[in-house]
Amino acid sequence: MYSMGIIGLPNVGKSTLFNALTKAAALAANYPFCTIEPNIGIVPIPDQRLREIGKVMQPEKLTPAAIEFIDIAGLVRGASRGEGLGNQFLGRVREVDALVHVIRCFADDNVSHVEGDLAALRDRDIVQTELLLADLQTLERRREKASRYLKTGEERYKAELKLVDYLMEQLNQGIAARNLELKEDDQALLSEFRLLTSLPVLYCANVSAEELADIIAGDGSGPCSRHYEELKAVADEEGSGCIAIAAQLEAELQELDDDERQEFLTELGIPNSGLDRLVRAAYQQLDLVTFYTVKGPETRAWIIPRGTKAPQAAGRIHSDMERGFIRAEVLSAADLIELGSFARAREVGTLRSEGKEYVVQDGDVMLIRFNV
Ligand SMILES: Nc1nc2c(ncn2[C@@H]2O[C@H](COP(=O)(O)OP(=O)(O)OP(=O)(O)O)[C@@H](O)[C@H]2O)c(=O)[nH]1
Numbered sequence: 298m299y300s301m302g303i304i305g306l307p308n309v310g311k312s313t314l315f316n317a318l319t320k321a322a323a324l325a326a327n328y329p330f331c332t333i334e335p336n337i338g339i340v341p342i343p344d345q346r347l348r349e350i351g352k353v354m355q356p357e358k359l360t361p362a363a364i365e366f367i368d369i370a371g372l373v374r375g376a377s378r379g380e381g382l383g384n385q386f387l388g389r390v391r392e393v394d395a396l397v398h399v400i401r402c403f404a405d406d407n408v409s410h411v412e413g414d415l416a417a418l419r420d421r422d423i424v425q426t427e428l429l430l431a432d433l434q435t436l437e438r439r440r441e442k443a444s445r446y447l448k449t450g451e452e453r454y455k456a457e458l459k460l461v462d463y464l465m466e467q468l469n470q471g472i473a474a475r476n477l478e479l480k481e482d483d484q485a486l487l488s489e490f491r492l493l494t495s496l497p498v499l500y501c502a503n504v505s506a507e508e509l510a511d512i513i514a515g516d517g518s519g520p521c522s523r524h525y526e527e528l529k530a531v532a533d534e535e536g537s538g539c540i541a542i543a544a545q546l547e548a549e550l551q552e553l554d555d556d557e558r559q560e561f562l563t564e565l566g567i568p569n570s571g572l573d574r575l576v577r578a579a580y581q582q583l584d585l586v587t588f589y590t591v592k593g594p595e596t597r598a599w600i601i602p603r604g605t606k607a608p609q610a611a612g613r614i615h616s617d618m619e620r621g622f623i624r625a626e627v628l629s630a631a632d633l634i635e636l637g638s639f640a641r642a643r644e645v646g647t648l649r650s651e652g653k654e655y656v657v658q659d660g661d662v663m664l665i666r667f668n669v
């Protein structure tokens with residue numbers, strides 16, 4: 298499952314946002330909502346295309362794609378050296394697909410700020426620095442290992458050492474691994490390192506409910522707005538996503554029923570809930586696509602990063618399916634919906650057989666063949 302770790306300084310609204318997200322998911326009827334642990338929540342993605350595939354396939358079960366959100370304790374200065382719950386936190390996010398970095402942009406004297414005052418960019422830099430430092434430690438360990446193995450004369454360690462040195466030099470200058478242009482081979486090696494700064498980031502500026510509408514409309518002039526604009530400029534420069542949300546408001550919205558919620562949003566002049574915008578931003582900024590499986594009683598949507606090849610896409614379903622991948626029979630959701638059945642698609646030759654190098658496209662419906 299596609300997973301996102303919610304990170305940020307303490308007391309910035311991470312858990313408030315997380316609770317709103319998972320509560321909304323729990324309220325969305327007929328989804329097998331589960332909280333694996335109190336801080337892990339699964340949020341289904343609304344999907345019109347899936348509903349239409351469902352009409353064709355008439356499965357017993359229609360399961361939307363979902364994003365797993367992991368809420369982690371706040372990160373403080375020195376976390377990479379073990380301050381606060383730092384190391385524990387860093388371990389948890391190493392396995393995620395992307396980061397949601399929540400940054401406080403709201404003023405509230407009743408909510409203390411670990412750094413004393415409100416400064417969105419400084420806060421972003423503190424967290425980014427901790428991620429960089431943690432990565433430098435990871436790279437240092439890689440370096441030691443690669444140097445040791447270099448004596449075996451294997452080429453791969455030479456290449457690894459060269460990449461590690463380059464990465465360390467860049468990260469030491471404050472450049473995140475996700476912002477480096479690397480050759481394909483190096484890119485593959487880098488993903489093995491599981492660096493925190495190689496994860497894509499979506500910044501969530503936690504603003505006040507009063508200023509949210511203006512900020513979304515692009516003409517904010519209040520105190521939160523300046524912080525948001527500064528953050529947005531940095532996000533744009535590094536190619537990351539950035540949205541404004543009002544976590545507290547989102548939490549309050551979850552206490553209302555559907556009609557009341559819509560009325561409240563209209564009153565505030567906000568087109569849709571922050572949760573909708575968060576999911577949409579994740580899709581756009583993190584460049585995600587959806588594919589579908591229709592085998593047996595369940596028709597289901599899955600999320601993958603754009604550019605994922607068929608075996609790795611299959612691996613999202615089950616690791617056995619990646620290991621034993623043979624080929625996939627593929628057609629587009631649009632074709633399936635138009636033709637009305639798989640059998641018909643096979644008849645007219647729309648169903649294609651694709652191999653290990655096939656790059657899965659948004660909207661593909663796949664029948665995956667694999668050895669166990
Ligand atoms: N005024 C205001 N207060 C907020 C907002 N979001 C969160 N808070 C308050 O800030 C405090 C901390 O919120 P949490 O969501 O627990 O913060 P956190 O980032 O999870 O904090 P840690 O788990 O300690 O790292 C709570 O008292 C919230 O009610 C907001 O948008 N506006």
Ligand SMILES: [Mg+2]
Binds near residue numbers: 312313368369370371
């Ligand atoms: Mg929290």
